[in-house]
Amino acid sequence: MEINVAQNILNENEHLALENQKLFQAKKVFVINLLGSPGSGKTTLVEKILTYFAGRYRIGVIEGDLFTTKDADRIEKLTKDVVQINTSGGCHLDANMVRKTLQSFDLEKIDLLIIENVGNLVCPAEFYLGEDVKVVLLSTPEGDDKPLKYPLIFKEAATVIISKIDLLTATNFSLENAVNDIKTLNPQVPIFPLCVTKDEGMEKLYTWLEERLQTKKC
Amino acid sequence: MEINVAQNILNENEHLALENQKLFQAKKVFVINLLGSPGSGKTTLVEKILTYFAGRYRIGVIEGDLFTTKDADRIEKLTKDVVQINTSGGCHLDANMVRKTLQSFDLEKIDLLIIENVGNLVCPAEFYLGEDVKVVLLSTPEGDDKPLKYPLIFKEAATVIISKIDLLTATNFSLENAVNDIKTLNPQVPIFPLCVTKDEGMEKLYTWLEERLQTKKC
Numbered sequence: 558m559e560i561n562v563a564q565n566i567l568n569e570n571e572h573l574a575l576e577n578q579k580l581f582q583a584k585k586v587f588v589i590n591l592l593g594s595p596g597s598g599k600t601t602l603v604e605k606i607l608t609y610f611a612g613r614y615r616i617g618v619i620e621g622d623l624f625t626t627k628d629a630d631r632i633e634k635l636t637k638d639v640v641q642i643n644t645s646g647g648c649h650l651d652a653n654m655v656r657k658t659l660q661s662f663d664l665e666k667i668d669l670l671i672i673e674n675v676g677n678l679v680c681p682a683e684f685y686l687g688e689d690v691k692v693v694l695l696s697t698p699e700g701d702d703k704p705l706k707y708p709l710i711f712k713e714a715a716t717v718i719i720s721k722i723d724l725l726t727a728t729n730f731s732l733e734n735a736v737n738d739i740k741t742l743n744p745q746v747p748i749f750p751l752c753v754t755k756d757e758g759m760e761k762l763y764t765w766l767e768e769r770l771q772t773k774k775c
Numbered sequence: 776m777e778i779n780v781a782q783n784i785l786n787e788n789e790h791l792a793l794e795n796q797k798l799f800q801a802k803k804v805f806v807i808n809l810l811g812s813p814g815s816g817k818t819t820l821v822e823k824i825l826t827y828f829a830g831r832y833r834i835g836v837i838e839g840d841l842f843t844t845k846d847a848d849r850i851e852k853l854t855k856d857v858v859q860i861n862t863s864g865g866c867h868l869d870a871n872m873v874r875k876t877l878q879s880f881d882l883e884k885i886d887l888l889i890i891e892n893v894g895n896l897v898c899p900a901e902f903y904l905g906e907d908v909k910v911v912l913l914s915t916p917e918g919d920d921k922p923l924k925y926p927l928i929f930k931e932a933a934t935v936i937i938s939k940i941d942l943l944t945a946t947n948f949s950l951e952n953a954v955n956d957i958k959t960l961n962p963q964v965p966i967f968p969l970c971v972t973k974d975e976g977m978e979k980l981y982t983w984l985e986e987r988l989q990t991k992k993c
Contacts, residue, residue, distance in 0.1 A: 724945055
């Protein structure tokens with residue numbers, strides 16, 4: 558009984574997500590579902606991407622949080638193409654929440670849509686939103702044991718970013734262990750260790766992203 | 776329809792949690808539901824508490840994770856009174872999971888039971904397990920904006936620990952902002968800024984805990 562209800566909710570979500578996906582495909586918008594723990598650096602990464610690609614690509618942002626417009630307020634300084642979703646306590650975004658925001662964007666003109674999900678390594682991984690790729694952040698202070706403890710989100714990732722590498726020496730995070738565990742779960746996934754605030758290691762991520770933006774446009 | 780199902784799950788959980796609570800009360804076990812993001816320092820704190828109170832109080836530990844026995848393996852070096860719960864992908868512990876582990880403990884002899892919940896600032900706050908108190912960790916690398924973004928867990932806390940204060944200068948975390956926001960949500964809550972790994976600021980937490988253990992024994 559409970560399982561059926563859960564399955565129905567997931568099936569209904571999948572249906573709406575595929576509708577979102579079709580729309581993104583038709584409008585040639587490349588869509589990232591950005592995932593990670595609270596404080597892993599998602600919003601700061603979005604700010605950097607907006608700054609780096611400014612003038613070359615038009616980027617829309619959907620900010621997901623339980624409450625507050627803190628993240629959208631930050632992003633609004635860099636683009637007007639931003640919408641805050643408040644889940645009112647919900648632990649993840651779903652396809653319907655995303656669908657309802659899409660009328661706020663001129664999708665014909667948007668090249669990249671970044672959906673910053675609720676800070677949570679568990680539930681957001683279970684709900685497809687219609688995105689092209691999931692990008693997962695793991696910050697060094699969280700510890701290198703997290704990939705095997707939260708495997709689904711790392712299995713689903715098209716890219717894993719190991720953020721806050723400036724704190725490597727201040728923590729007991731082993732980059733080698735983390736990379737090995739992520740590769741065990743997801744052998745082909747590109748992994749980018751970087752420090753967003755200090756612009757360290759960002760080039761490879763930008764190149765990875767630009768290749769996908771170019772492909773989508775064709 | 777969906778809401779009713781969710782309410783039934785929560786009601787059933789509440790019922791089982793109250794049974795757990797009665798049992799803990801009868802056995803005079805003080806029970807902590809330990810909450811925080813992935814990597815906020817929960818397991819390391821449990822290790823320190825076990826070491827500090829060794830020989831004076833008998834402490835049981837329930838470790839909650841989606842997968843792996845990594846945390847229980849760490850705790851087992853300090854006590855045999857430890858059980859790992861794997862939720863197999865579930866985002867929180869519930870009262871039934873806890874209830875099923877209780878036969879593994881000699882509750883007559885246990886003074887303190889620490890239940891380390893799944894690393895998640897959202898879902899675990901919604902499920903009462905029968906505990907006396909919720910203790911919430913917020914680590915400085917997560918950012919000082921988290922209390923207002925995840926208010927429920929901070930409202931429910933009997934104590935908030937701001938962990939990893941050794942990283943204060945390496946992050947843009949404002950202790951003042953965090954404390955103000957937590958006090959807005961939960962005016963009376965004691966807040967302990969500390970660094971678990973370096974034993975900084977631990978005394979006040981130990982005193983707070985010992986007072987409760989003494990009261991429970993009477």
